[in-house]
Amino acid sequence: ADAVWYAPVDARRRVPVRIAELRALLAPLAEYLEKPRECLHLPRVQAGRIEEVSAAMPDGGRMDAAENLRGFATRLREAAARASDAVPAALRAELRGYQREGLRWLSALAEAGVGGVLADDMGLGKTLQLIAHLLALKQAGVLAQPALVVVPTSLVPNWQAELARFAPDLSVLTLVGPQRAEAFAALGTCDVVLSSYALLPRDVVALRRQAFALAVLDEAQQVKNPRTLARRALLSLRVARVLCLTGTPLENHLGELWSQVDLAVPGLLGDEHAFRRFYRIPIEKQHDADCQARLNQRIAPFIL
Numbered sequence: 001a002d003a004v005w006y007a008p009v010d011a012r013r014r015v016p017v018r019i020a021e022l023r024a025l026l027a028p029l030a031e032y033l034e035k036p037r038e039c040l041h042l043p044r045v046q047a048g049r050i051e052e053v054s055a056a057m058p059d060g061g062r063m064d065a066a067e068n069l070r071g072f073a074t075r076l077r078e079a080a081a082r083a084s085d086a087v088p089a090a091l092r093a094e095l096r097g098y099q100r101e102g103l104r105w106l107s108a109l110a111e112a113g114v115g116g117v118l119a120d121d122m123g124l125g126k127t128l129q130l131i132a133h134l135l136a137l138k139q140a141g142v143l144a145q146p147a148l149v150v151v152p153t154s155l156v157p158n159w160q161a162e163l164a165r166f167a168p169d170l171s172v173l174t175l176v177g178p179q180r181a182e183a184f185a186a187l188g189t190c191d192v193v194l195s196s197y198a199l200l201p202r203d204v205v206a207l208r209r210q211a212f213a214l215a216v217l218d219e220a221q222q223v224k225n226p227r228t229l230a231r232r233a234l235l236s237l238r239v240a241r242v243l244c245l246t247g248t249p250l251e252n253h254l255g256e257l258w259s260q261v262d263l264a265v266p267g268l269l270g271d272e273h274a275f276r277r278f279y280r281i282p283i284e285k286q287h288d289a290d291c292q293a294r295l296n297q298r299i300a301p302f303i304l
Contacts, residue, residue, distance in 0.1 A: 001020060002018070003018070003019040003020070004016045004017065004018055004019065005017050005019050005022065018058075021056070021058050024056035024290075025053060025056045025057070027052075027056075027290065027291070027294065028049045028052035028053050028056070028294065029049065029053065030278050031270055031274040031277070031278050042069075043266075043267035043268070044072065045114060045265050045266075045267055045268045045302075046267060046268060046298075047069045047070075047072035048072065048297065048298055048301070049298075050063070050065050050069050050070055050072075051070065051074070052294060052297065052298075054070065076108065076112055076114075076301040077300075077301055079108040079111055079112060080104065080105050080108035080301070083104045083105070083107040083108040083111065084104065084107055084136075085100040085101065085103050085104035085107075086136075087100070087103070087132060088132060088135035088136045088138075088139045089139070090135050090138075090139065090167065090168075090169040091131070091132050091135050091166060091167060092165065092166050092167070092168070093128060093132075093166045095128070095129075095132060096125070098120075098124070099124075099125050099128060099129050099132075101304075102118060102120070102126075102129040102304060103129055103132050103133060103136065105118075105304050106118070106129065106130070106133040106136075106243070107133070107136060109241070109243075109302075110133075110137065110142070110241070113240075113241065114241065114265055114302065115241045115242040115243050115244070115263075115264035115265055115302070116243060116244075116264050116265065116301075116302045116303060116304065117220070117243075117244040117245075117246065117249055117260055117261060117264050117302065117303040117304070118130070118243065118244070118245050118246075118304055119246055119247065119249045119303055119304065120247065120304075121247050122247040126218075126245045126247075127158075127159065127162050127218070127245070128162070128166060130149075130216055130218075130243070130245060131162060131163060131166050131167050131170075132166075132167075134147055134167065134170060134191065134192065134214075135167050135169065135170065137213070137214075138169070138170065138191060142213070143191060143213055144213065145188070145210075145211050145212055145213040145240075146173075146187065146188065146190050146191055146192060146193050146210070146212055146213065147191065147192050147193070147212060147213055147214040147215070147216060148193045148195065148207070148212045148214070148215045148216070148237070148239065149192055149193065149194050149195070149215075149216045149218065150195050150196065150197055150200055150215065150216065150217050150218070150230070150234070151194070151195075151196060151197070151218040151219065152196065152197060152218070152219050152222060153196045153197070153198050153199075155218060155219065156174065156176055156194060156196055159194055159218070160172070160174055160194065163192065163194075170191040170192050171189070171190040171191045171192070172190060172191070172192045172193075172194060173186055173187065173189075173190040173192070173193050173194065174194040174195075175193065175194065175195045175196075175199060175203060176194075176195075176196065176199070180199070180203070181206070184203075184206040184209075187206070187207070187209070187210040188210055193207075193210075193212070195207075197222050197223065197228075197230040198230075200229075200230045200233045200234065201229040201230055201232070201233040204233040204236060204237070207233075207237055208236060208237055208238065210238070211238040211239075211240075212237065212238065212239045212240065213240050213241070214239070214240060214241050214242075214243065215234060215237070215239040215241070215242045215243070216242075216243050216245065217234075217242065217243070217244045217245065217246075217263065218245045219245070219246060220244035220245060220246040220249075220260050220263070221246050221248050221249070221251065221256065221260070223259070223260075223263065224251075224255075224256040224259040224260060225259070226259055226262075226272060231263070234263070242263050242264045243264060244260045244263060244264045246260060249261075249303065253280065253284065254275075254279060254280045254283060254284060254295075255272070255275075255276065255280060257299075258272060258275045258279075258280075261299060261302065261303070264302065265302045268298065268299070268302065269295075269298070269299075278291075279291060279295050283295065
């Protein structure tokens with residue numbers, strides 16, 4: 001704990017640096033330091049790293065950073081706290097307290113222009129929270145383009161029934177069956193386009209012609225494998241934001257969490273290789289508590 005490294009200043013002078021402090025400063029940026037370069041590009045969603053570096057500063061240390069970067073994660077948390085949980089007038093259902101909290105959180109993500117992972121347990125009404133969010137977007141006049149909802153084939157009838165029951169004001173276009181190609185011309189005229197993981201790759205050429213305000217992935221663990229056809233098809237579409245709904249964001253290993261978070265918030269956790277090296281291996285094999293805490297802090301604003 002008291003180990004010291006003597007950092008070279010020039011050919012003759014050295015400055016003692018506590019290794020524990022140095023490690024805390026370098027850890028948030030470790031993957032950026034593998035290949036030294038003149039300038040490091042930090043995606044906006046990773047602005048929380050700056051807060052991690054700032055928190056690791058020794059007494060008397062100071063870091064200069066633009067205020068809009070330094071406070072990004074904090075502002076996102078504050079936006080979630082003050083976002084409206086007002087239930088849209090057109091919703092034909094009563095929301096429980098935690099469902100209103102989910103609606104507020106979804107509104108905050110929409111305001112920030114980012115996606116997220118709604119990870120309530122099975123049976124707690126993720127579908128209803130999402131339907132309420134879609135109605136809120138339409139009520140606010142910001143659902144100018146349709147929302148694409150992708151679900152397992154077996155859940156298509158359930159989504160059709162719940163949309164009709166809870167939100168009859170939302171116009172829905174369901175892409176199922178051999179005659180669905182006849183509906184492609186109407187993609188831009190509805191509020192919700194309902195498809196399945198099985199059909200998404202087959203319809204991808206037609207779907208690419210339409211921009212979507214939002215993509216919703218129900219049972220998102222279905223695309224936890226980065227090499228599935230449905231995931232590759234989704235990444236080729238023009239989608240402004242992605243929301244993942246899942247009761248199991250993590251079943252077997254952290255790679256499954258990376259897969260879903262990377263869909264919802266691209267760039268937040270780096271690429272798959274970097275995540276494995278700097279998070280999965282230290283946490284799963286070396287039981288690195290500090291690394292676990294950094295990962296928790298980084299994903300906290302984007303997963304509920």
